[in-house]
Amino acid sequence: MSNSKNFNWSGWLAFTLLLFLWEYGSRLSPKLQLYIPPISQIFIALGGLVFSGQLAVQLWITLVRFVEGYLLAAAIAVTLGVILGYLRFVHSFLEMLIEFLRPMPSVAIIPVAVLLLGIGDSMIVAVTVYASIWPVLVNTIDGVRHIERTLVDTGRTFGLSRREILWQVILPAASPYIVTGLRVSLSIALILVTTAEMIAGSKGLGFFILDEERSLHSSNMYAGIIVVAGLGYTLNRFFLTLESRAMKWRHGMSAREAA
Amino acid sequence: MMRESRLNGFFFLLGSLAAWELAAQAGWLNPLIVPPASKILNSFSSLVWSGQIPLQILASLERAAVGYALAAVVFIPLGILMGLYDAFHRGLEVIVEMLRPIPPPVVIPVAMLVFGLEDEMKIFVIFFSCAWPILLNTVDGVRNIDRVLLQTAKTFGLSQQKIMWQVIVPACSPQIMTGLRVSLPITLILVVISEMVGSTDGIGYFVLDSQRRFKVAQMYAGMLALAILGYALNQLFNLLCRIFLPWHVGMNKRME
Numbered sequence: 001m002s003n004s005k006n007f008n009w010s011g012w013l014a015f016t017l018l019l020f021l022w023e024y025g026s027r028l029s030p031k032l033q034l035y036i037p038p039i040s041q042i043f044i045a046l047g048g049l050v051f052s053g054q055l056a057v058q059l060w061i062t063l064v065r066f067v068e069g070y071l072l073a074a075a076i077a078v079t080l081g082v083i084l085g086y087l088r089f090v091h092s093f094l095e096m097l098i099e100f101l102r103p104m105p106s107v108a109i110i111p112v113a114v115l116l117l118g119i120g121d122s123m124i125v126a127v128t129v130y131a132s133i134w135p136v137l138v139n140t141i142d143g144v145r146h147i148e149r150t151l152v153d154t155g156r157t158f159g160l161s162r163r164e165i166l167w168q169v170i171l172p173a174a175s176p177y178i179v180t181g182l183r184v185s186l187s188i189a190l191i192l193v194t195t196a197e198m199i200a201g202s203k204g205l206g207f208f209i210l211d212e213e214r215s216l217h218s219s220n221m222y223a224g225i226i227v228v229a230g231l232g233y234t235l236n237r238f239f240l241t242l243e244s245r246a247m248k249w250r251h252g253m254s255a256r257e258a259a
Numbered sequence: 260m261m262r263e264s265r266l267n268g269f270f271f272l273l274g275s276l277a278a279w280e281l282a283a284q285a286g287w288l289n290p291l292i293v294p295p296a297s298k299i300l301n302s303f304s305s306l307v308w309s310g311q312i313p314l315q316i317l318a319s320l321e322r323a324a325v326g327y328a329l330a331a332v333v334f335i336p337l338g339i340l341m342g343l344y345d346a347f348h349r350g351l352e353v354i355v356e357m358l359r360p361i362p363p364p365v366v367i368p369v370a371m372l373v374f375g376l377e378d379e380m381k382i383f384v385i386f387f388s389c390a391w392p393i394l395l396n397t398v399d400g401v402r403n404i405d406r407v408l409l410q411t412a413k414t415f416g417l418s419q420q421k422i423m424w425q426v427i428v429p430a431c432s433p434q435i436m437t438g439l440r441v442s443l444p445i446t447l448i449l450v451v452i453s454e455m456v457g458s459t460d461g462i463g464y465f466v467l468d469s470q471r472r473f474k475v476a477q478m479y480a481g482m483l484a485l486a487i488l489g490y491a492l493n494q495l496f497n498l499l500c501r502i503f504l505p506w507h508v509g510m511n512k513r514m515e
Contacts, residue, residue: 008349008352008353010346010349010350011349011350011351011352011353011354012353013350014350014351014353014354015353015354015357018354034372035369035372035373036373089267092265092267092268093267093268093271094268094271095265095267095268096265096268096269096271096272097268097271097272097275099268099490100272100486100490101486103444103486103489103490103492103493104482104485104486104489105444105447105448105451105485105489106448107448107451107452107455107463108451108463108466108481108482108485108486109482110455110467111466111467111469111470111478112470112478112479112482114470115291115292115470115475115478116292187362190362191362191363191364191448194362194364194365195364195452195455198364198367198368198452198456199452199455199456199467205365206364206365209365209368210367210368210456212368213368213369213371213372218372221368221369221372222369224365225361225365225366225368225369228361228362228365229357229358229360229361229362229365230360232360232361232362233360236360
């Protein structure tokens with residue numbers, strides 16, 4: 001957001017003002033309170049749910065599903081992407097299929113997954129995998145295709161084995177694209193996990209939030225949303241930190257290329 | 260070369276469909292889960308001709324269009340203001356950063372609480388989820404405008420209004436377009452989700468409802484319709500870009 005030496009006073013002031021407006025606006029109107037309880041009540045509910053351990057359980061369930069789905073999708077998509085990016089012949093066969101499947105809103109796959117896998121963890125993970133594959137796959141294909149052939153040829157000339165070329169030439173060269181795809185997939189995976197939990201789940205944060213809405217416990221619902229937002233924020237931060245560590249070498253490299 | 264690769268893809272698609280059909284006819288696939296492709300296509304065409312699928316798509320499209328347009332009308336001007344005035348940007352930054360990590364589907368329960376199952380519910384959800392790509396891209400676009408451009412305009416004595424419409428808006432419109440393009444699939448996804456969670460019509464409801472009634476061919480037909488819709492919307496967007504921003508391609512070239 002802002003670093004310590006450059007604290008965004010006006011921003012936090014505006015945010016605090018908004019919270020005050022929420023608190024007192026809601027207190028003044030009993031009708032509004034049904035939908036938008038005072039923020040203090042939401043935090044009391046949040047505290048209660050955290051203390052009872054209820055939220056931690058739901059958060060853990062959602063997190064496990066997310067991590068499983070996301071990592072599986074990344075592994076499949078990068079592997080497939082390298083193959084399709086490198087072997088144009090194979091790509092030419094699958095290109096149309098990909099073009100056809102990709103524009104379909106991924107959530108439409110949920111009913112099929114319910115038919116195939118029933119209601120449960122495996123369905124939610126499968127749906128997450130399906131949706132998160134596309135950005136990584138398309139970006140990886142793009143990245144591999146943009147590698148200069150001289151780079152690969154140089155590797156060959158120096159007598160690198162196929163495996164060495166893959167790990168030391170192709171993957172590093174395509175990594176900026178792959179990372180872009182992975183970043184896009186991060187938020188998609190979270191969307192899919194929560195959606196699947198809402199539509200066909202009996203556990204997890206998505207289910208919790210919708211369930212609390214249906215039982216008209218609006219404070220609990222907002223508390224759940226705060227936790228999901230926190231999860232989204234943390235995951236994103238975590239990803240950016242990993243990315244800047246992993247891609248550090250890239251800085252020097254592109255500078256060298258430019259020189 | 261290009262033609263040949265398209266041909267490969269086409270034949271592969273055709274071959275997969277044929278293999279699917281044969282496997283289904285031979286009884287290798289559970290018809291309750293994966294019916295034969297021909298049955299799905301039949302169901303699709305009868306649903307299209309009976310007007311059922313077009314009707315559901317129209318209901319969804321209406322919600323999607325209103326939410327999307329509303330987000331554009333609100334967040335493009337807001338983004339321009341935030342990009343131009345740093346104080347404004349700093350004032351709103353924290354609020355934006357607090358709201359942005361909320362996964363959009365989670366907003367559906369809130370919208371249901373406030374709006375019930377009406378159209379407003381879906382429109383609000385779409386509005387919320389398109390807000391961030393549109394807003395942040397617009398801010399970025401305005402901030403990246405060459406300051407010399409603005410100063411030149413001032414030197415030539417252009418009025419504030421002229422600067423806005425003839426310098427700022429054209430200069431950041433490619434970025435605005437990026438935001439709008441990213442929002443397009445998000446809109447479609449969110450309209451489907453919100454119809455699945457709380458609706459009695461729309462294509463999202465149609466697909467989920469077909470599954471719950473075990474009308475499997477009908478469910479796949481609805482998905483096919485969604486795929487076509489997604490593809491068509493994307494093509495339409497590209498077409499509009501080429502009509503309204505034809506100078507964009509040339510401009511970028513000149514800049515390099």
